[in-house]
Amino acid sequence: MMAFFWQGALLLSLAAAISVYADMKLDCMPDYVSLVWTESRSQADTSLFRLGNCFPTSSSAREAVFNVDLSDCNFNRMVSGDQMVYTNDLTYVSSPDSLIPPFTHQVMCAYERPKDWHPLIYDPVFNTYGQADLVFHIGLMNDDFSGPAVSTSFPLGSFIPIMASVEQNTHQPLLLLLEECVAATTPELQPESSLYPIITNKGCLVDSRTSRSKFEVRQKSSEIHLSLQAFRFALGEEVFIHCKLVAWDPSGLDNTKKACHYVKEHGWELLDNPAYSNLCDCCESSCKSRRMRSVASGKHGVVQTAVLGPMTITDGKS
Structure with a gap:
């Protein structure tokens, strides 16, 4: 699967909104996602970031890193025409007394729909x-x-x-x-x-x-x-x-x-x-x-x- 170019446009629009405080790098691979959030605010606790329901794979004083499968973390998949789009939310779940309020950014990866892909057959029971x-x-x-x-x-x-x-x-x-x-x-x-x-x-x-x-x-x-x-x-x-x-x-x-x-x-x-x-x-x-x-x-x-x-x-x- 090949990620579409407009994924980069989405990242640019997100980066423009958060560039004062952070930078997000997203790599959409065929079966997994690599996301690195770099935070400049010293008050931020990078362990409090979540991608869907997943905790960071690793975190440091300034970075939260996620290396996760598209089948994990509650990614939502939508198929439309020749596109297969996976979306999720990157959230910061700060405590009530934190100087940094909770916030959410959408994460999106778009791929070409595989020619042999067919809808899943759901168990009717x-x-x-x-x-x-x-x-x-x-x-x-x-x-x-x-x-x-x-x-x-x-x-x-x-x-x-x-x-x-x-x-x-x-x-x-x-x-x-x-x-x-x-x-x-x-x-x-x-x-x-x-x-x-x-x-x-x-x-x-x-x-x-x-x-x-x-x-x-x-x-x-x-x-x-x-x-x-x-x-x-x-x-x-x-x-x-x-x-x-x-x-x-x-x-x-x-x-x-x-x-x-x-x-x-x-x-x-x-x-x-x-x-x-x-x-x-x-x-x-x-x-x-x-x-x-x-x-x-x-x-x-x-x-x-x-x-x-x-x-x-x-x-x-x-």
């Missing part, structure tokens, strides 16, 4: 994703959510049972939320992808406005069950559902961290405490974001992207 020391799952279930689905074909109007979860391990109790879900006909979202919105606006199940889709009563906070009514989008084609999963503090619900569905003749209802369904009022307008708090330290939530599929929705006449 359970998909697993790692984020730091949390493990997320998403899968198609049988009708009563007691086990994996036996088929990935759903007649129009039937229910598609979906379960998402996060393994808590040694963490404090976590609340699993679906922040956003869209259906597409591709396993990777592309600029030209045709989309069907399912969950938008920070946890609003917008599909429930015009269907019988709903969140099911929780069995445990670290799991969420969605009964999604099979929709007319892309009938007979392979469909993939792309979601953002959020692990959150169960006591920290607000209008940007919630699970809301529409109940006919009642209105928007909050899954986890209907008495506070006013948090869902913004589902009809815009639920504004605010900075996330941490699950582990009380300051940041954990977001994981996931893809479910392929599945097929049929017209039910055959």
